[in-house]
Amino acid sequence: MSALRELYQEMIVDHSKRPRNFGVLSDANHTKEGFNPLCGDRLTVYLQEHNHVIDKVKFEGCGCAISVASASLMTEVLQGKTQAEADAVFNDFIQLVTKGHDASLEERLGKLAVFAGVVEFPVRVKCATLPWHTFKAALQDDPQSVSTE
């Protein structure tokens, strides 16, 4: 598969066109906006968390296919995870898109491994990681604004 096809896999294109868990989560108890000033991507992540368990995740915003698909798949994967589990997925995902994949990483990440192609496109790493950094900041109620620049 060409590097480009690896990047724009069917699942990524599908999630970018039909993002899951898209919209406002009215009973969220954590909310954070993230921004990628380079390309203007902007998204808001909504979380409902109780006793360190993430019950619901939703997002809204606009961005490129990579960032929207990343946000969409993230919301699917994080639903029901404990905070510690979510942290582990966060670390694995960042490693996948910045350093590349190995078999064990791919197994742990499940369908998120579809983002393995991003590592070949260094300028697109920020697109894939923006939702994740925004999620992390939301969970920690980080008062700093999230920017991938």
Place this chain on the structure above:
Amino acid sequence: MTDLISQKINKVDIVALRNEFPLLQQTMRGKPLIYLDNSATSQKPQCVIDSITHYYSHDNANIHRGVYELSERATRQYEDSRVAIQQFIYAEHAHEIIFVRGATEAINLVAQSYGRSVFKSKGEIIISAMEHHSNIVPWQMICEEMGAVLKIIPMSDSGEIDLESYQKLFSPRTQFVAVTHASNALGTINPVKEMIRIAHEQGVPVLLDGAQAFPHMPVNVRDLDCDFYVFSSHKAYGPTGVGVLYAKTKWLEKMPPYQTGGDMIESVTFEKTTYNKLPFKFEAGTPNIAGVIGFGAAIAFLNKVGMENIAAHEQILLHYATEKLKTINGLKIIGSAKNKVGVVSFVLDGIHPHDIGTILDDKGIAVRAGHHCAMPVMQRFQLPATVRASFGLYNTEADIDALVIGLNEVKKVFA
């Protein structure tokens, strides 16, 4: 340079010109490189690269101070570039050409030196809705400091300035107009001569941001009657890190120095410093000597090709690209002004510009995707970003054909 352009040519021989640019001879991702991001920066002809190499190999010395032959040589070449640029833009005096790092620094110089000494509390500074951030933020900063106010000339859906609205913005408190000659995000060429005339009727000086106009058309600062004109070398086939502030002598004489240090002084004691004469008052420290000499080589190159020829060639490309891109379903061109430089900004239905940029790159095509450092322009058109193809003298209709094929490939990925 080849014989083909060693004498002034009447019609641009693009194939011969293209061969002057070594960077364009390479392949990108296995395909011939198609460079369509000339508004960001242009590629450099061999003569510019050679002039810099020659300077460092044979003539390198500090300028305006050495008593030895080498320094005299470096100084002469540096000052020759100043005269070449003076003649190129029809300035009255060579000392009206101030070397800076680029158009951005030139605007900052005027804002900090002229603005700080002249702007008053409640004074009004007029800029347009289509400015690059570099012609917004310096004015915003100095306005905040001086208590002055920014007034924005609105633009139409086609990306054109409405002269009537512009005229209405003037009041007895208007102190300055700063407007772009050509828009980097939309391509619009503004009716600057008329805008300057209107401002001068009110006794208001005008700065033109020429970064996107200077490389693409003949510029005559005396005919325009602008008070300040700024541009960068690197967008006009010269090296990075060099730009020019042109200003009328009467303003430069009144303006205090922007930066201080060596070369800009006449005498220094711990009690009192007197400043050097123009243009050196504004050129503190050792300048980018090699860059200025390289820019001089670029000006010689442009003189040989002829700015009229370049403008005519790029207009053909602009019209060809506009017609071809219109045939793509779901593609919308942003900016349809009557007068444009060779810039086509566009969006494709349902596909983000960043994805378009990545997929085109895979085909060896370099375009810009983003907000083009003109976020207010994007807000005006309610877009997060656009794709921009911008042409230079070496681009051809075949480059545009490749872009169209590439865009159809993009649509396939997202079909």
